[in-house]
Amino acid sequence: MINKLVENIRKTKAPIVVGLDPMLDYVPKHVQKKAFQEYGETLEGAAEAIWQFNKAIVDQTYDLIPAVKPQIAMYEQFGLPGLAAFAKTVDYCKEKGLVVIGDIKRGDIGSTSAAYAVGHLGRVQVGSKSCRPFDEDFVTVNPYLGSDGVNPFLKVCKEEKKGIFVLVKTSNPSSGEFQDQLVDGKPLYELVGEKVAAWGEELMGDEYSYVGAVVGATYPEMGKILRKVMPKAYILVPGYGAQGGKGKDLAHFFNEDGLGAIVNSSRGIIAAYKQEKYERYGEEAFAEASRAAVKEMITDIQGAL
Amino acid sequence: MINKLVENIRKTKAPIVVGLDPMLDYVPKHVQKKAFQEYGETLEGAAEAIWQFNKAIVDQTYDLIPAVKPQIAMYEQFGLPGLAAFAKTVDYCKEKGLVVIGDIKRGDIGSTSAAYAVGHLGRVQVGSKSCRPFDEDFVTVNPYLGSDGVNPFLKVCKEEKKGIFVLVKTSNPSSGEFQDQLVDGKPLYELVGEKVAAWGEELMGDEYSYVGAVVGATYPEMGKILRKVMPKAYILVPGYGAQGGKGKDLAHFFNEDGLGAIVNSSRGIIAAYKQEKYERYGEEAFAEASRAAVKEMITDIQGAL
Numbered sequence: 001m002i003n004k005l006v007e008n009i010r011k012t013k014a015p016i017v018v019g020l021d022p023m024l025d026y027v028p029k030h031v032q033k034k035a036f037q038e039y040g041e042t043l044e045g046a047a048e049a050i051w052q053f054n055k056a057i058v059d060q061t062y063d064l065i066p067a068v069k070p071q072i073a074m075y076e077q078f079g080l081p082g083l084a085a086f087a088k089t090v091d092y093c094k095e096k097g098l099v100v101i102g103d104i105k106r107g108d109i110g111s112t113s114a115a116y117a118v119g120h121l122g123r124v125q126v127g128s129k130s131c132r133p134f135d136e137d138f139v140t141v142n143p144y145l146g147s148d149g150v151n152p153f154l155k156v157c158k159e160e161k162k163g164i165f166v167l168v169k170t171s172n173p174s175s176g177e178f179q180d181q182l183v184d185g186k187p188l189y190e191l192v193g194e195k196v197a198a199w200g201e202e203l204m205g206d207e208y209s210y211v212g213a214v215v216g217a218t219y220p221e222m223g224k225i226l227r228k229v230m231p232k233a234y235i236l237v238p239g240y241g242a243q244g245g246k247g248k249d250l251a252h253f254f255n256e257d258g259l260g261a262i263v264n265s266s267r268g269i270i271a272a273y274k275q276e277k278y279e280r281y282g283e284e285a286f287a288e289a290s291r292a293a294v295k296e297m298i299t300d301i302q303g304a305l
Numbered sequence: 306m307i308n309k310l311v312e313n314i315r316k317t318k319a320p321i322v323v324g325l326d327p328m329l330d331y332v333p334k335h336v337q338k339k340a341f342q343e344y345g346e347t348l349e350g351a352a353e354a355i356w357q358f359n360k361a362i363v364d365q366t367y368d369l370i371p372a373v374k375p376q377i378a379m380y381e382q383f384g385l386p387g388l389a390a391f392a393k394t395v396d397y398c399k400e401k402g403l404v405v406i407g408d409i410k411r412g413d414i415g416s417t418s419a420a421y422a423v424g425h426l427g428r429v430q431v432g433s434k435s436c437r438p439f440d441e442d443f444v445t446v447n448p449y450l451g452s453d454g455v456n457p458f459l460k461v462c463k464e465e466k467k468g469i470f471v472l473v474k475t476s477n478p479s480s481g482e483f484q485d486q487l488v489d490g491k492p493l494y495e496l497v498g499e500k501v502a503a504w505g506e507e508l509m510g511d512e513y514s515y516v517g518a519v520v521g522a523t524y525p526e527m528g529k530i531l532r533k534v535m536p537k538a539y540i541l542v543p544g545y546g547a548q549g550g551k552g553k554d555l556a557h558f559f560n561e562d563g564l565g566a567i568v569n570s571s572r573g574i575i576a577a578y579k580q581e582k583y584e585r586y587g588e589e590a591f592a593e594a595s596r597a598a599v600k601e602m603i604t605d606i607q608g609a610l
Binding site (some may be wrong): 021024025032036041042043045046072073074076077078079080082083084087103105106107108109110112113115116118119120124125126127129131133134142144145146147148149167170171172173174175176177178179181182183184188191192195234238266 | 327328329337346347348351377378379381382383384385387388389391410411412413414415416417418420421423424425428429431432433434436438439447448449450451452453454471475476477478479480481482483486488489493496497500534543550576606
């Protein structure tokens, strides 16, 4: 799947990923109204609204982008109907040829991580049958529990030729509280980065490993170091746009081949119609505003490389 | 809710929690067969099997125990039907008067953690209505992203008088890989423990804080230190029984009042019928074997205190 991701990036010349994180506030009123008329102001209604919102944005942008990253929390907050909308979104994006990165940030002790791994990337055995519960292409993984929380994901990645992005240095303001702590003079995130490189050695695609890393756009200097620590890891870079990261900060996350990183934008794309810059589209044409924002993001990032 | 947990522990004299982590392998063949006859060898069939398994165990043990801890991964691996069984299990246990600790180990950047917090502990706004998606009493939280990943949970805990258990030192063999790293001569888990104590100060119940910690039974010496670092935090102690922790290792996790810790056992209780010790019950009476295992666990722990 890492090969497909690289291929999609080469084809679109766009090392970006659209974060499908549909807060209900982002969904235009007319989409909400229609969903609530059908299902009421219920979890089902909210789930229908975010699904219709996603679908419109995907339809308007899929030809420009290599991948999407649905953040499962934004669906899980609407309970079972929300999670059904997550599954529908994953399936729809895959039908459209997009690589789907499930932003699930799971991670637990071995036997439990194994359950997450088969649930999201693999097949679960039920009697004599095996079923694919969610079936994303990649997922994000939290490393706090160490190797035996990550190994079950590696096992499934190997079987399914899928991948993970391990949280190394997250984009949020307080990420340094634990991640930046110095261990023998070296920050913890670097130690995690070294592990990512080691975990990924056995799981190589043509050019890059199945095992990638999450490093926030908001910390470009750390990105520069981590790029060297994990030369074969694709870096998923959140924090561009609304969180403060800019195109010029991103060059260091990439390798000299122009590959090796994929930059996420969520709010900046999916709620573009709310920005002054795109307000000419109006709420009705929110998905066209997203398309314009994707084009601008691609230009910004291409300019920085 | 921390007050209810303490009250339930006092009433039952049992500082234990039953981990409802129903791997399909634990579910007796006759329960699986019945579920598969009704729903086929499908995710729905698996979900029905684990729900019937849980229900039988809860019916046989609820009068002896204060709380249960369903591990959501064991449900999530069966996709949407599995998560429906999780929700049904949560609701059923609450009806039986049990405190429900959702072992979800979520944690993300602020706005995303907020979605998990309302989804699992609070209410989510849908138009003019507010809905309760999963509605556990406590959840477990991963601290790797720092304070701004935890704060949204604290906010919801305050509003709802609910609680969290933050991962401090997990029970698995490789937990030390990152958690034990020395930061200024002090292990990272101690730093996290200090944060737990600080986060909990503003959220006090009668005797203990809404903010607890997870510390594995497999690391009793670290439990001793962490008990002092977080005197008002309830410690959720996994790793007893099948993972190797023993009753005598547990004394240090408790305060002098005999409170302050709650010990989890999953496999040791729910799959008790598979142990030589309880094989006289046979597969048909698996839930009675669980009841016997609960009684023995209570005796073992009371003896250690």
